[in-house]
Amino acid sequence: MAQAKRTASTQKTRSAATRNSVPVPRRGPKVVARKSKVHGRGVFARLPIAKGERIIEYRGRRITWAQADRWYPDDDSKPSHTFLFTLDENYVIDGNRNGNVARWINHSCRPNCESDIVDGHIWIEALRDIKPGEELYYDYNITLEEPHTAAEKRRWPCWCGNRNCRGTLLGKKR
Numbered sequence: 599m600a601q602a603k604r605t606a607s608t609q610k611t612r613s614a615a616t617r618n619s620v621p622v623p624r625r626g627p628k629v630v631a632r633k634s635k636v637h638g639r640g641v642f643a644r645l646p647i648a649k650g651e652r653i654i655e656y657r658g659r660r661i662t663w664a665q666a667d668r669w670y671p672d673d674d675s676k677p678s679h680t681f682l683f684t685l686d687e688n689y690v691i692d693g694n695r696n697g698n699v700a701r702w703i704n705h706s707c708r709p710n711c712e713s714d715i716v717d718g719h720i721w722i723e724a725l726r727d728i729k730p731g732e733e734l735y736y737d738y739n740i741t742l743e744e745p746h747t748a749a750e751k752r753r754w755p756c757w758c759g760n761r762n763c764r765g766t767l768l769g770k771k772r
């Protein structure tokens with residue numbers, strides 16, 4: 599009798615889930631890149647991600663700042679765009695070379711992810727539980743060598759659309 603009850607309730611749960619919600623995949627990559635409403639391509643969760651989970655490494659070639667400046671000189675005539683992620687005062691990770699899907703993650707002023715640098719590797723981790731279909735964001739907090747003037751902030755606009763949006767991808771300069 600007890601077993602029959604369990605079976606019935608399990609079936610009910612299953613059919614309700616099938617009727618009412620999009621099935622959540624159980625296998626495959628945790629994240630996928632596709633068109634974003636914020637900017638170009640973004641990265642979206644495919645599977646549920648738990649707060650604190652290490653989601654993906656920001657991969658790419660490790661180059662010096664001097665190399666980065668030579669390869670990607672500032673061009674004021676073009677909208678700002680970068681696949682460079684600061685490792686430390688000497689090195690950056692260049693997502694253009696040997697990069698992975700993490701290079702498509704957009705910025706938000708109200709991010710659901712953060713970066714953690716461990717032994718020269720950049721990890722993107724969840725700041726809260728993230729549901730399948732949600733776009734991933736971290737705060738780029740970009741720091742320029744020059745002062746963060748209003749003109750520079752406009753060269754790095756933020757379109758995250760949050761109520762507390764700073765209006766720029768630039769961070770606070772110390």
Ligand SMILES: C[S@@+](CC[C@H](N)C(=O)[O-])C[C@H]1O[C@@H](n2cnc3c(N)ncnc32)[C@H](O)[C@@H]1O
Nearest residue numbers: 637638639678679680701702704705756757758
């Ligand atoms: C690493 S790419 C991210 C992928 C980008 N969406 C694309 O399709 O190339 C970083 C660049 O994306 C743009 N971007 C990322 N987040 C943004 C945001 N919140 N508002 C405006 N532009 C953003 C900026 O041009 C930034 O330099």
Ligand SMILES: [Zn+2]
Nearest residue numbers: 707756758763
């Ligand atoms: Zn913003």
